[in-house]
Amino acid sequence: MTAEAASALDIDVVVLAEDPDDAATRVASEVMLGRPSDREAMGALAQRCDVVTFDHELVDLSVLDELTAAGHLVRPGTATLALAVDKAVMRRTLGDAGLPMPEHVIIDPVWGDAQGAIEAFAGRHGWPVVLKAARGGYDGRAVWPVADRHEAADLVARADSSVALLVEEHVAIDAEIAVMVARRPGGVGVTWPAVETAQIDGVCREVLVPGRLDPEVLVAAQELAGTVAQVAQVVGVLAVELFLCDGRLLINEIAARPHNSGHWTIEGAQTSQFENHLRAVLDLPLGVTDPAHRAVAMVNIFGDATGSDVHRLMAGGLSIPGAHIHLYGKTPRKGRKLGHVTVCGTVPSLVRERAWAAARALGTSVPAGLELEVLEL
Amino acid sequence: MTAEAASALDIDVVVLAEDPDDAATRVASEVMLGRPSDREAMGALAQRCDVVTFDHELVDLSVLDELTAAGHLVRPGTATLALAVDKAVMRRTLGDAGLPMPEHVIIDPVWGDAQGAIEAFAGRHGWPVVLKAARGGYDGRAVWPVADRHEAADLVARADSSVALLVEEHVAIDAEIAVMVARRPGGVGVTWPAVETAQIDGVCREVLVPGRLDPEVLVAAQELAGTVAQVAQVVGVLAVELFLCDGRLLINEIAARPHNSGHWTIEGAQTSQFENHLRAVLDLPLGVTDPAHRAVAMVNIFGDATGSDVHRLMAGGLSIPGAHIHLYGKTPRKGRKLGHVTVCGTVPSLVRERAWAAARALGTSVPAGLELEVLEL
Numbered sequence: 094m095t096a097e098a099a100s101a102l103d104i105d106v107v108v109l110a111e112d113p114d115d116a117a118t119r120v121a122s123e124v125m126l127g128r129p130s131d132r133e134a135m136g137a138l139a140q141r142c143d144v145v146t147f148d149h150e151l152v153d154l155s156v157l158d159e160l161t162a163a164g165h166l167v168r169p170g171t172a173t174l175a176l177a178v179d180k181a182v183m184r185r186t187l188g189d190a191g192l193p194m195p196e197h198v199i200i201d202p203v204w205g206d207a208q209g210a211i212e213a214f215a216g217r218h219g220w221p222v223v224l225k226a227a228r229g230g231y232d233g234r235a236v237w238p239v240a241d242r243h244e245a246a247d248l249v250a251r252a253d254s255s256v257a258l259l260v261e262e263h264v265a266i267d268a269e270i271a272v273m274v275a276r277r278p279g280g281v282g283v284t285w286p287a288v289e290t291a292q293i294d295g296v297c298r299e300v301l302v303p304g305r306l307d308p309e310v311l312v313a314a315q316e317l318a319g320t321v322a323q324v325a326q327v328v329g330v331l332a333v334e335l336f337l338c339d340g341r342l343l344i345n346e347i348a349a350r351p352h353n354s355g356h357w358t359i360e361g362a363q364t365s366q367f368e369n370h371l372r373a374v375l376d377l378p379l380g381v382t383d384p385a386h387r388a389v390a391m392v393n394i395f396g397d398a399t400g401s402d403v404h405r406l407m408a409g410g411l412s413i414p415g416a417h418i419h420l421y422g423k424t425p426r427k428g429r430k431l432g433h434v435t436v437c438g439t440v441p442s443l444v445r446e447r448a449w450a451a452a453r454a455l456g457t458s459v460p461a462g463l464e465l466e467v468l469e470l
Numbered sequence: 471m472t473a474e475a476a477s478a479l480d481i482d483v484v485v486l487a488e489d490p491d492d493a494a495t496r497v498a499s500e501v502m503l504g505r506p507s508d509r510e511a512m513g514a515l516a517q518r519c520d521v522v523t524f525d526h527e528l529v530d531l532s533v534l535d536e537l538t539a540a541g542h543l544v545r546p547g548t549a550t551l552a553l554a555v556d557k558a559v560m561r562r563t564l565g566d567a568g569l570p571m572p573e574h575v576i577i578d579p580v581w582g583d584a585q586g587a588i589e590a591f592a593g594r595h596g597w598p599v600v601l602k603a604a605r606g607g608y609d610g611r612a613v614w615p616v617a618d619r620h621e622a623a624d625l626v627a628r629a630d631s632s633v634a635l636l637v638e639e640h641v642a643i644d645a646e647i648a649v650m651v652a653r654r655p656g657g658v659g660v661t662w663p664a665v666e667t668a669q670i671d672g673v674c675r676e677v678l679v680p681g682r683l684d685p686e687v688l689v690a691a692q693e694l695a696g697t698v699a700q701v702a703q704v705v706g707v708l709a710v711e712l713f714l715c716d717g718r719l720l721i722n723e724i725a726a727r728p729h730n731s732g733h734w735t736i737e738g739a740q741t742s743q744f745e746n747h748l749r750a751v752l753d754l755p756l757g758v759t760d761p762a763h764r765a766v767a768m769v770n771i772f773g774d775a776t777g778s779d780v781h782r783l784m785a786g787g788l789s790i791p792g793a794h795i796h797l798y799g800k801t802p803r804k805g806r807k808l809g810h811v812t813v814c815g816t817v818p819s820l821v822r823e824r825a826w827a828a829a830r831a832l833g834t835s836v837p838a839g840l841e842l843e844v845l846e847l
Contacts, residue, residue: 094478096477096497097474097477097478097497100473100474100496100497101471101474101794101795101796101797102784102795102796102797103493103781103797103798103799103809105496116480119477119482119499120473120474120477120497120499122496122497360762363792363814372788377784377785377788378785378788378789380788380792380793381791381792385737385762385763385814386762403480404480407479407754408754408755411749411754411755411756411757412755414758415740415757415758416757417478418478418479419478419479420478420479420480421480422480432480437740437762
């Protein structure tokens with residue numbers, strides 16, 4: 094999706110891909126094969142580019158530090174990426190800035206008495222707690238709700254003790270909110286409207302704009318995300334995922350790249366997160382982030398139980414009026430995120446209904462735990 | 471721009487390009503080098519594709535007939551393309567269907583007494599007349615206004631007598647209107663709203679949606695374009711360019727491909743002409759064509775007198791709020807069309823002003839003959 098935005102601005106995108114079949118290779122101006130942790134591959138990439146940027150955070154910060162030292166522009170920089178790749182660094186940095194987060198304690202590697210630390214934390218904040226590996230998590234992976242000390246012991250025994258462990262209070266979430274921010278090297282930034290997201294089992298299922306929350310809460314979320322972007326000194330876009338708990342906003346996670354919670358901006362906002370990411374890392378003026386429609390719904394498309402070829406289902410999806418379908422070119426597998434669909438309009442319930450109708454036509458089931466008032470077209 | 475739309479739908483685009491530097495090669499999934507008139511190159515392309523389609527009409531119909539006979543899907547088909555590549559065929563076919571056009575006479579190749587035919591036509595309809603080569607014209611090339619029989623003789627002496635010549639009345643144009651239609655193989659079609667275009671010296675400079683014309687005229691234009699698409703039996707998108715003369719609509723030209731007058735649909739309509747072209751040629755349900763905004767302005771970007779690198783001017787263009795800039799990756803040259811800019815909003819004069827402000831920042835001068843009330847931001 095970044096390459097699509099780059100094409101309009103006649104920006105050449107050189108993709109470093111691990112696999113020649115990666116979806117991005119099909120729209121990239123040029124493809125180089127290699128791993129982001131490979132010094133040589135990253136050096137060759139940087140040599141070909143004005144700016145090196147990222148669409149995931151599985152990067153090696155020491156390699157990026159070397160590129161920066163050699164005079165290459167790496168955006169966002171490693172200070173920002175350190176927060177995005179390591180939840181412990183993120184919690185410490187945002188905590189030092191006085192920003193609101195769930196209560197937590199960090200167990201640094203290599204752990205001493207992890208079990209003792211978890212039990213002590215639970216003693217103060219109660220069971221259940223949430224354990225998280227500081228690195229390597231994504232879409233709910235490496236995040237474990239833990240009901241009691243037995244489950245904790247079990248997890249501690251299995252987890253990788255070379256990675257820091259976070260112990261967090263299990264907060265009663267009233268809603269989840271996400272905000273995208275774009276920020277240029279000089280610090281000038283723009284923030285898209287805060288949106289309501291539905292995460293089931295740690296995976297984003299839908300995004301509603303503006304959603305059903307109090308507008309004051311959404312404005313507060315937008316402001317908080319802007320502060321996070323300043324603290325993180327991000328260049329490019331930053332996603333800030335928030336919990337709304339009993340009227341309070343708590344920072345859950347951040348990502349320093351275009352993010353699923355911002356996919357709605359392609360059709361739904363005056364400027365998409367992908368275009369503004371490019372504009373930000375190239376230090377060009379940022380586009381306005383106002384919504385282009387009164388109501389927008391984005392629903393993710395997942396592989397069905399039999400791994401159906403989603404292309405064979407396209408006619409059904411495209412027959413839903415206003416359905417903007419984006420497929421990522423991934424091989425279908427049960428539960429794999431294959432794309433998303435966005436519907437824009439004026440009536441929130443209608444755009445949501447249509448987005449789900451298209452996603453369902455494309456093989457996505459409505460997850461248990463998601464309340465949909467109207468789902469039959 | 472078609473490849474950008476294809477990427478979202480995970481449709482692979484194999485581009486047949488004459489030059490490895492062609493802009494489309496940078497976003498295509500795969501590039502084959504060759505000319506569209508080359509039997510072998512076209513055969514190899516068809517072999518790699520489910521459907522062969524076009525973004526220009528410089529094609530060889532006999533080559534396409536052979537591909538069709540060999541079982542390949544060529545969309546639009548050669549019967550439609552015959553109208554798009556040859557203005558004489560277009561005038562005859564649409565005339566036979568009783569559709570309104572400027573008065574004209576066709577001088578078939580190899581001409582006999584072309585001069586006599588022109589003078590006879592002018593005798594009936596008066597000077598000046600407009601001469602057009604039936605084939606090979608584009609952006610006002612091969613269209614010559616002719617003031618009298620001396621100028622006519624001059625042109626006849628210079629023109630290629632192996633191509634049919636059209637002699638048309640010089641109509642007093644009150645406005646120019648363009649309509650895009652998309653049509654599937656079975657005949658189901660959708661039509662975008664009619665738009666007002668400004669052509670200066672035969673080149674499109676701006677498109678205004680909905681423009682400043684009587685809504686009834688726009689609806690009549692939309693209906694007429696739908697009829698043209700049926701007569702032309704197009705599969706894919708069709709552009710119909712119309713003159714408004716003294717309250718009457720006359721068909722000027724058609725193009726059986728995504729067209730400059732439909733570029734506004736990328737941000738300005740619920741579905742873009744590029745996406746619906748793909749959906750049509752793949753026989754998938756078409757997307758809704760309603761405008762996504764109350765007012766849209768599209769302004770073309772042209773190379774300035776010194777052939778400035780438009781990338782160096784991007785910061786200026788992108789600093790105009792709401793400017794969606796599309797560059798085509800062409801080497802800048804004076805007067806060469808390098809891209810376009812679209813602005814969407816609610817106030818027609820404001821979106822037009824902003825689109826021109828961005829185009830001017832990118833080196834485009836406002837042409838003499840275009841009335842712009844407000845141009846200073």
